[in-house]
Amino acid sequence: MSKKSSETKQKILEAAKIAFSKKGYDGVSIDEIAQIANVRKSLIYYYFPSKEVLFEEVWVNSIDELENELFGSEEETENYYVKIKNFLRRYIDFLTSKKAISELIRREKTNVLDQDSWKNAKKRYENFLGKIEQMIIEGKKKKCVNDNVEPEVATEMIASVDSVPRKSLLKRVEQMLLKVLLKDNV
Amino acid sequence: MSKKSSETKQKILEAAKIAFSKKGYDGVSIDEIAQIANVRKSLIYYYFPSKEVLFEEVWVNSIDELENELFGSEEETENYYVKIKNFLRRYIDFLTSKKAISELIRREKTNVLDQDSWKNAKKRYENFLGKIEQMIIEGKKKKCVNDNVEPEVATEMIASVDSVPRKSLLKRVEQMLLKVLLKDNV
DNA sequence: GTAAAATTTGAACGAATGGTCAGTAAAAAA
DNA sequence: TTTTTTACTGACCATTCGTTCAAATTTTAC
Numbered sequence: 296m297s298k299k300s301s302e303t304k305q306k307i308l309e310a311a312k313i314a315f316s317k318k319g320y321d322g323v324s325i326d327e328i329a330q331i332a333n334v335r336k337s338l339i340y341y342y343f344p345s346k347e348v349l350f351e352e353v354w355v356n357s358i359d360e361l362e363n364e365l366f367g368s369e370e371e372t373e374n375y376y377v378k379i380k381n382f383l384r385r386y387i388d389f390l391t392s393k394k395a396i397s398e399l400i401r402r403e404k405t406n407v408l409d410q411d412s413w414k415n416a417k418k419r420y421e422n423f424l425g426k427i428e429q430m431i432i433e434g435k436k437k438k439c440v441n442d443n444v445e446p447e448v449a450t451e452m453i454a455s456v457d458s459v460p461r462k463s464l465l466k467r468v469e470q471m472l473l474k475v476l477l478k479d480n481v
Numbered sequence: 482m483s484k485k486s487s488e489t490k491q492k493i494l495e496a497a498k499i500a501f502s503k504k505g506y507d508g509v510s511i512d513e514i515a516q517i518a519n520v521r522k523s524l525i526y527y528y529f530p531s532k533e534v535l536f537e538e539v540w541v542n543s544i545d546e547l548e549n550e551l552f553g554s555e556e557e558t559e560n561y562y563v564k565i566k567n568f569l570r571r572y573i574d575f576l577t578s579k580k581a582i583s584e585l586i587r588r589e590k591t592n593v594l595d596q597d598s599w600k601n602a603k604k605r606y607e608n609f610l611g612k613i614e615q616m617i618i619e620g621k622k623k624k625c626v627n628d629n630v631e632p633e634v635a636t637e638m639i640a641s642v643d644s645v646p647r648k649s650l651l652k653r654v655e656q657m658l659l660k661v662l663l664k665d666n667v
Numbered sequence: 668g669t670a671a672a673a674t675t676t677g678a679a680c681g682a683a684t685g686g687t688c689a690g691t692a693a694a695a696a697a
Numbered sequence: 698t699t700t701t702t703t704a705c706t707g708a709c710c711a712t713t714c715g716t717t718c719a720a721a722t723t724t725t726a727c
């Protein structure tokens with residue numbers, strides 16, 4: 296794939312991301328995306344076989360970006376207090392800075408998990424949730440996370456934070472989550 | 482309007498409520514709603530001039546039902562500690578029992594507030610939020626709500642609770658909100 | 668410079684969508 | 698019973714939608 300080609304593809308992906316995040320999958324037409332990206336509609340079909348696949352690629356990229364910011368920096372510490380605290384801080388930073396992706400996830404995550412047609416998107420999102428769950432499980436093994444915390448429930452709790460408006464409230468929720476999750480030796 | 486007429490209209494509204502809550506406004510067609518309600522498509526247009534108006538009526542009814550459950554029972558007390566505590570308890574009860582309406586609001590509230598076309602729906606929802614805000618303002622006057630709480634922000638916080646999954650987590654969030662909002666003389 | 672490959676375009680298609688309307692059936696009024 | 702009003706139907710329309718494709722243009726390889 297040449298430079299120009301991947302540039303165009305990127306332009307389409309970016310336009311689709313913005314459109315889907317603002318209006319949702321069903322609220323956006325290929326024409327609309329083409330207009331935003333400033334390309335002809337048929338060109339979109341040169342790069343993507345269908346609207347569904349385009350959405351899935353946008354989704355997977357978005358989760359990649361989120362996951363990278365949350366788990367990417369190779370953590371030196373094995374201290375799960377620090378690990379989980381850092382994780383939540385990074386998550387909240389992401390939610391307040393990367394608005395388009397956050398809004399996209401908030402809007403479509405239910406559909407991604409329910410809908411059978413978006414298999415790749417679903418698999419990618421479940422994999423991401425699985426990493427959070429794994430972190431909680433490890434935290435329990437290391438005696439940092441409360442024994443009464445069910446990892447699956449804790450994961451749902453953490454993921455639901457993406458619907459919280461305003462940074463001030465997010466900070467409160469962060470504190471609440473830390474209190475609920477971690478054993479309280481300071 | 483005869484009995485049969487209002488029964489049919491109700492059947493359509495109910496079908497639309499379920500469909501919209503599951504798939505969102507853009508994800509649902511009039512044909513689909515007609516199928517669920519077991520009526521012909523054109524009959525829907527006998528009762529509603531457009532899909533938009535149908536949605537707005539579903540929305541307004543839903544907010545009515547919610548508001549009625551939260552503010553309806555004529556409270557005897559003027560104690561705003563009790564009032565706000567009861568309010569939050571009722572809200573959480575509603576979210577866990579009336580799933581369709583809760584999901585509808587969660588799905589579409591952003592669109593209702595943004596979109597200019599759904600004027601009635603927007604006005605109704607803003608009026609509902611206004612009542613919550615008013616309760617906070619009164620609570621401040623009565624020295625029950627913390628001085629540093631901004632009513633508008635508090636309202637957003639409370640409204641965002643509709644995105645919280647699981648009753649166990651909802652109970653936690655309820656406690657957090659009470660802690661943030663109310664002065665802590667037990 | 669020319670051939671081959673990759674990229675972009677515009678026109679078109681069938682299906683689905685929101686919406687209309689003339690007409691039929693049923694209920695209420697007379 | 699007849700008339701008038703109300704409730705319902707089916708056929709149809711215009712538009713938008715996702716999608717296809719042959720042809721044009723641009724880029725790359727030789």
